[in-house]
Amino acid sequence: MGRSRRDGAGTLGVPVGPAVPVEVAASYRARQRGLLGRDGITGAMLLTPANSVHTFGMRFPIDVAYLDRRLRVLAVVTMRPGRLGMPRPRARHVLEAEAGAMAEWGVRAGARVTVTADPTPGA
Helix, strand or coil: CCCCCCCEEEEEECCCCCCEEEEEECCHHHHHHCCCCCCCCCCEEEECCCCCCECCCCCCCEEEEEECCCCEEEEEEEECCCCECCCCCCCCEEEEEECCHHHHHCCCCCCECEEEECCCCCC
16 A cells, blocks of 8 residues: 555455455545444445544444554454444554454454555546
8 A cells, every 4th residue: 555545445455365345544534434324345444544443333343453554464353333442552554344354354463465546537
């Protein structure tokens, strides 16, 4: 993931299986909104920069992967709605997906993911 982070769509490279669609939430507004008010997500959402999340106002449980600056997974936890996650000091990004997805994709502590931004139309 390059230094220029913008809200948008991309592709998440995971250790197991095909690439996964990812929504990138880089602006303050997009990070605050996150997955609130949704009934689910296809793929994942990357919050950047971020080192903690909460699930107040969420409608479904999620897997949360805390990533360092090189997109290496520091920890993965499953959070039910109405919970407050503890900040992870070395985390620079947080990856969210529906509960169970991270295990399917092989995303666990020590694994590395990649994020490729979709090309901007007209660029």
